[in-house]
Amino acid sequence: xxxxxxxxxxxxxxxxxxxxxxxxxxxxxxxxxxxxxxxxxxxxxxxxxxxxxxxxxxxxxxxxxxxxxxxxxxxxxxxxxxxxxxxxxxxxxxxxxxxxxxxxxxxxxxxxxxxxxxxxxxxxxxxxxxxxxxxxxxxxxxxxxxxxxxxxxxxxxxxxxxxxxxxxxxxxxxxxxxxxxxxxxxxxxxxxxxxxxxxxxxxxxxxxxxxxxxxxxxxxxxxxxxxxxxxxxxxxxxxxxxxxxxxxxxxxxxxxxxxxxxxxxxxxxxxxxxxxxxxxxxxxxxxxxxxxxxxxxxxxxxxxxxxxxxxxxxxxxxxxxxxxxxxxxxxxxxxxxxxxxxxxxxxxxxxxxxxxxxxxxxxxxxxxxxxxxxxxxxxxxxxxxxxxxxxxxxxxxxxxxxxxxxxxxxxxxxxxxxxxxxxxxxxxxxxxxxxxxxxxxxxxxxxxxxxxxxxxxxxxxxxxxxxxxxxxxxxxxxxxxxxxxxxxxxxxxxxxxxxxxxxxxxxxxxxxxxxxxxxxxxxxxxxxxxxxxxxxxxxxxx
Amino acid sequence: xxxxxxxxxxxxxxxxxxxxxxxxxxxxxxxxxxxxxxxxxxxxxxxxxxxxxxxxxxxxxxxxxxxxxxxxxxxxxxxxxxxxxxxxxxxxxxxxxxxxxxxxxxxxxxxxxxxxxxxxxxxxxxxxxxxxxxxxxxxxxxxxxxxxxxxxxxxxxxxxxxxxxxxxxxxxxxxxxxxxxxxxxxxxxxxxxxxxxxxxxxxxxxxxxxxxxxxxxxxxxxxxxxxxxxxxxxxxxxxxxxxxxxxxxxxxxxxxxxxxxxxxxxxxxxxxxxxxxxxxxxxxxxxxxxxxxxxxxxxxxxxxxxxxx
Numbered sequence: 001x002x003x004x005x006x007x008x009x010x011x012x013x014x015x016x017x018x019x020x021x022x023x024x025x026x027x028x029x030x031x032x033x034x035x036x037x038x039x040x041x042x043x044x045x046x047x048x049x050x051x052x053x054x055x056x057x058x059x060x061x062x063x064x065x066x067x068x069x070x071x072x073x074x075x076x077x078x079x080x081x082x083x084x085x086x087x088x089x090x091x092x093x094x095x096x097x098x099x100x101x102x103x104x105x106x107x108x109x110x111x112x113x114x115x116x117x118x119x120x121x122x123x124x125x126x127x128x129x130x131x132x133x134x135x136x137x138x139x140x141x142x143x144x145x146x147x148x149x150x151x152x153x154x155x156x157x158x159x160x161x162x163x164x165x166x167x168x169x170x171x172x173x174x175x176x177x178x179x180x181x182x183x184x185x186x187x188x189x190x191x192x193x194x195x196x197x198x199x200x201x202x203x204x205x206x207x208x209x210x211x212x213x214x215x216x217x218x219x220x221x222x223x224x225x226x227x228x229x230x231x232x233x234x235x236x237x238x239x240x241x242x243x244x245x246x247x248x249x250x251x252x253x254x255x256x257x258x259x260x261x262x263x264x265x266x267x268x269x270x271x272x273x274x275x276x277x278x279x280x281x282x283x284x285x286x287x288x289x290x291x292x293x294x295x296x297x298x299x300x301x302x303x304x305x306x307x308x309x310x311x312x313x314x315x316x317x318x319x320x321x322x323x324x325x326x327x328x329x330x331x332x333x334x335x336x337x338x339x340x341x342x343x344x345x346x347x348x349x350x351x352x353x354x355x356x357x358x359x360x361x362x363x364x365x366x367x368x369x370x371x372x373x374x375x376x377x378x379x380x381x382x383x384x385x386x387x388x389x390x391x392x393x394x395x396x397x398x399x400x401x402x403x404x405x406x407x408x409x410x411x412x413x414x415x416x417x418x419x420x421x422x423x424x425x426x427x428x429x430x431x432x433x434x435x436x437x438x439x440x441x442x443x444x445x446x447x448x449x450x451x452x453x454x455x456x457x458x459x460x461x462x463x464x465x466x467x468x469x470x471x472x473x474x475x476x477x478x479x480x481x482x483x484x485x486x487x488x489x490x491x492x493x494x495x496x497x498x499x500x501x502x503x504x505x506x507x508x509x510x511x512x513x514x515x516x517x518x519x520x521x522x523x524x525x526x527x528x529x530x531x532x533x534x535x536x537x538x539x540x541x542x
Numbered sequence: 543x544x545x546x547x548x549x550x551x552x553x554x555x556x557x558x559x560x561x562x563x564x565x566x567x568x569x570x571x572x573x574x575x576x577x578x579x580x581x582x583x584x585x586x587x588x589x590x591x592x593x594x595x596x597x598x599x600x601x602x603x604x605x606x607x608x609x610x611x612x613x614x615x616x617x618x619x620x621x622x623x624x625x626x627x628x629x630x631x632x633x634x635x636x637x638x639x640x641x642x643x644x645x646x647x648x649x650x651x652x653x654x655x656x657x658x659x660x661x662x663x664x665x666x667x668x669x670x671x672x673x674x675x676x677x678x679x680x681x682x683x684x685x686x687x688x689x690x691x692x693x694x695x696x697x698x699x700x701x702x703x704x705x706x707x708x709x710x711x712x713x714x715x716x717x718x719x720x721x722x723x724x725x726x727x728x729x730x731x732x733x734x735x736x737x738x739x740x741x742x743x744x745x746x747x748x749x750x751x752x753x754x755x756x757x758x759x760x761x762x763x764x765x766x767x768x769x770x771x772x773x774x775x776x777x778x779x780x781x782x783x784x785x786x787x788x789x790x791x792x793x794x795x796x797x798x799x800x801x802x803x804x805x806x807x808x809x810x811x812x813x814x815x816x817x818x819x820x821x822x823x824x825x826x827x828x829x830x831x832x833x834x835x836x837x838x839x840x841x842x843x844x845x846x847x848x849x850x851x
Binding site for chain 1: 739740743744745746749750751752758762763
């Protein structure tokens with residue numbers, strides 16, 4: 001591969017941010033190359049400038065951002081100097097893009113075939129039957145079953161993975177020399193992600209294209225990258241062959257990032273012992289019904305026959321893909337939704353059917369940490385108001401409530417000065433700490449963490465996971481930990497339940513489930529985890 | 543394309559810490575400033591009406607009927623002496639001074655606009671909050687509101703006035719009631735999205751009682767769109783009041799309102815257009831100012847709404 005002329009050569013690319021932003025440059029003198037038949041991963045945390053770099057190659061920068069220096073050479077031609085018309089010609093024919101969200105990137109009122117046809121019509125002189133043959137051929141090459149039927153389908157009739165295949169078919173329709181994929185698998189489930197990653201590798205071999213793959217996930221990097229460019233705060237930190245960067249990172253930042261990625265092998269844990277049961281869920285079911293009255297009734301079984309048990313001082317993980325019912329179970333246990341059937345025993349008493357008034361004493365025993373730290377604090381209330389609300393609901397005076405809030409903020413690593421600020425003045429990780437402190441202020445027995453780190457960057461994720469581990473140990477809490485990420489589950493859970501389509505398919509100690517899975521679905525999930533062969537946990541931060 | 547907007551969001555977020563306060567942004571908005579100045583002038587006129595060279599707005603002077611603007615008229619003062627006075631806006635068919643009537647009419651129009659807005663927004667907010675949050679109430683309340691919206695607002699107002707009898711208070715209520723369903727629908731739709739927010743669920747999990755959840759967590763987040771809606775209600779209330787008075791079914795004719803003055807001038811409109819012209823100018827200016835403020839507020843407080851339109 002060495003010695004070939006690069007298809008994409010980015011030299012000293014500099015992009016200015018509008019005045020008033022937190023830094024002056026979105027991208028600061030970034031240089032890297034993509035050679036033919038090569039996948040280069042551009043990896044970094046949110047705000048590192050990786051997407052902006054990708055968009056600048058396509059000439060799709062928003063108007064507020066301006067490239068102020070450097071060159072983006074696509075086969076020797078500078079994209080920054082190209083006219084809008086020239087860029088239009090080059091898109092699809094020489095370079096194309098695959099977006100993160102396949103639903104919004106496809107036009108909902110056109111069939112998938114028509115959307116691919118649009119590309120062919122605009123850039124080729126093929127007649128209609130020839131274009132039709134080409135579309136079916138393309139859909140076959142992205143491994144769609146029944147390509148003719150898929151070409152006639154509308155985007156909403158397809159699954160997320162199928163839509164992403166359509167996007168890839170559109171991207172390779174004119175056999176471009178370069179494909180830019182911006183987090184193309186982030187919105188997909190792990191098993192679908194594995195298939196799409198496999199497809200991208202395959203497509204890149206079939207069409208001999210160079211791929212610039214933008215991602216935040218080191219698992220994905222380990223899976224597909226030939227070379228890796230690590231970005232931070234708009235600067236290129238490190239650029240080199242994947243194996244080198246992943247196993248012998250030269251820069252401290254890269255080392256820290258890679259060390260923050262949890263390993264797939266669960267760490268050795270002190271046995272939790274058989275303490276009291278805090279929560280027992282017995283044959284829990286939740287059926288959502290829509291329609292009725294005049295329309296036809298439809299019902300969806302979000303959870304069926306789920307039985308679980310969490311003891312004091314223990315973390316039970318529920319893992320599964322989207323739609324598996326894991327969040328439904330969590331929300332039923334917190335009684336944020338009413339279960340349809342089954343029992344939820346908290347300290348031996350069934351709360352599944354309790355009315356609002358009778359439920360009140362149990363509310364304080366069960367607290368929830370939500371996924372999105374940006375939305376789980378009321379934007380119009382100060383941290384102080386949010387923190388004292390719960391304890392004061394249960395009759396604690398203002399002064400002791402404030403003392404407790406201050407002590408808990410200290411516990412989660414925030415200063416007391418944070419109390420009088422508003423949520424928007426904090427970063428995502430800090431907000432999640434505040435949410436944890438708010439939940440702890442109730443002195444709960446059971447903490448439900450619903451994807452608490454999914455919205456966070458990997459380095460912040462590690463800190464929040466450490467904090468959750470720490471409070472569990474110190475306060476001897478029972479934790480119900482919902483996640484789609486097997487690495488996260490391996491890191492914090494004592495036991496784990498695997499859910500699929502509303503049912504628990506396997507449950508057991510984390511080592512048993514991860515190292516010797518019994519159910520085929522568990523095996524498929526574990527096999528699909530990106531970068532599973534890579535010993536991320538082993539690399540020490542230095 | 544999510545990713546493009548992600549970048550913009552990131553750029554916005556990066557710029558967020560230095561974002562000026564809401565008041566400063568409002569002060570920088572030209573439409574809020576222009577509308578605000580006009581409205582403040584109107585408010586000042588209403589407050590100091592007796593000091594602006596006016597005479598009793600209901601004072602009838604048969605000798606000086608139907609004078610054109612600028613005519614000098616002699617009138618008898620209370621102590622019997624004769625005074626020479628220029629009728630800047632002429633007089634009406636009963637010899638009342640149109641200038642004085644228009645100036646005093648400002649009081650009634652603004653009062654009706656503000657009072658009707660307060661009534662409709664407070665009732666609409668309460669009903670909307672409950673309907674949006676309590677599922678069992680939603681169907682009943684919203685069908686009732688749909689029923690009210692099926693009746694044209696003006697007709698409903700006319701019906702209510704004829705039911706309760708004419709008077710300032712009944713006109714305010716009659717103008718406010720048809721606006722209630724619009725407020726309810728707006729608030730309910732906002733509540734439906736806000737109640738799914740994790741911070742509302744967190745408050746429920748913290749054991750906050752339902753009424754407090756509504757007042758503390760849901761209501762404050764409906765305020766911005768509601769203020770915008772309130773300005774449009776205020777403008778429309780002033781118009782409807784004028785319309786009711788013009789039709790002769792609103793506020794009794796002896797009380798000067800812009801609608802009453804125009805109604806008075808209707809018969810001789812072709813010969814003496816000033817009776818309609820001057821109150822018409824005041825009415826349009828006020829309504830225009832309020833609407834312009836509303837547009838400016840919407841752009842500043844609720845940028846999503848302005849993009850949608």
